[in-house]
Amino acid sequence: MSSKKIAPSVMCAPLLEVERCLQELESCGSDLLHIDVMDGSFVSNYTLGTDFIRQLKERAKLPLDIHLMINDPERKMDWFVFGEGDYVSVHFEASAHLHRALTAIRARGAKALVAINPSTPISSLDSLLDDIDGVLIMTVNPGFAGQKLVESTIKKIQKLRTWLVAEGYGHLEIEVDGNVSFENAKRMSEAGADIFVAGSSSVFAKGATLAENTENLRKLIEL
Numbered sequence: 001m002s003s004k005k006i007a008p009s010v011m012c013a014p015l016l017e018v019e020r021c022l023q024e025l026e027s028c029g030s031d032l033l034h035i036d037v038m039d040g041s042f043v044s045n046y047t048l049g050t051d052f053i054r055q056l057k058e059r060a061k062l063p064l065d066i067h068l069m070i071n072d073p074e075r076k077m078d079w080f081v082f083g084e085g086d087y088v089s090v091h092f093e094a095s096a097h098l099h100r101a102l103t104a105i106r107a108r109g110a111k112a113l114v115a116i117n118p119s120t121p122i123s124s125l126d127s128l129l130d131d132i133d134g135v136l137i138m139t140v141n142p143g144f145a146g147q148k149l150v151e152s153t154i155k156k157i158q159k160l161r162t163w164l165v166a167e168g169y170g171h172l173e174i175e176v177d178g179n180v181s182f183e184n185a186k187r188m189s190e191a192g193a194d195i196f197v198a199g200s201s202s203v204f205a206k207g208a209t210l211a212e213n214t215e216n217l218r219k220l221i222e223l
Contacts, residue, residue: 004189004195004196004221005173005195006032006195006196006198006218007031007033007034007175007197008034008197008199008203008204009197009199009204010022010033010034010048011047011048011199012203012204024210025203025214028210030062030214031062031063032065033056033060033063034177035064035065035067036067037053037066037068038069038142039069039071041070041071042069042070042091042094042142043069044143050081053066054081057081063086064086064087065087065175066080066086066087066088067089067115067197068080068088068090068091068094069142070094071094072094072095073090073101074090074095074097074098074100074101077101077104082105082108083110084108085110086110087111087113087133087175088110089113089136089175090115091114091142092114092115092116092117092120093117093120099128099131102114111134111173112131112132113134113135113175114128114132114136115136115138116138117138117141117142118139118140118141118153118156122160122163129164132172133172134174134175134195135172137156137157137160137176137193138178139157139177139179140177140178141178149181153176153178154184154188154191157176157188157193158192160192161174162192173195174194174195175194175197176188176195176196176197178197180201180202182201182216182220185198185202185217185221186220188221189222189223193221196217198214202216202217203217
């Protein structure tokens with residue numbers, strides 16, 4: 001079984017066809033369901049909310065991968081439904097009390113990840129390694145789908161993987177989010193990424209089915 005995980009972005013599914021897409025994603029080998037939550041403050045956009053996540057949690061067979069692009073997440077954990085086996089990412093840049101958020105996530109049995117923007121240095125994670133299960137590297141600036149890859153983030157993935165191994169934290173997963181196209185996903189995998197947020201440039205790309213796109217992406221990331 002591959003250690004690489006595909007996490008289709010639910011935000012990219014047609015709103016009126018979410019249930020159909022969900023069933024297809026579950027049957028074609030997806031590993032997680034990526035859910036972007038944006039508050040219009042930390043990022044200049046609004047997306048999926050608390051009620052949607054609650055309903056998705058009730059119906060989905062796959063674990064959730066909740067990406068909180070919100071300010072002060074440590075004050076808002078009770079707003080979201082998640083638990084054993086789910087992933088929850090909070091941004092380093094969005095919280096003055098990040099350990100509180102990470103502790104709250106782990107207390108409910110979920111995996112706690114710290115997300116960092118393209119300009120945030122890897123060194124910012126130094127005091128957090130014992131409190132996290134992984135790192136989400138934004139490979140575009142957060143807020144909107146369809147952006148161009150920030151090219152320097154490929155090197156950042158490789159640098160993070162090397163550093164984690166050297167520090168004795170090689171077991172931590174690296175998730176990548178932002179223009180994870182077929183071409184870029186292969187490069188990200190080679191650099192050391194483990195979890196791939198798949199959106200409009202891969203799993204939801206036009207011209208093929210979700211199953212065909214997922215199979216294609218799987219072949220590219222499994223080295």
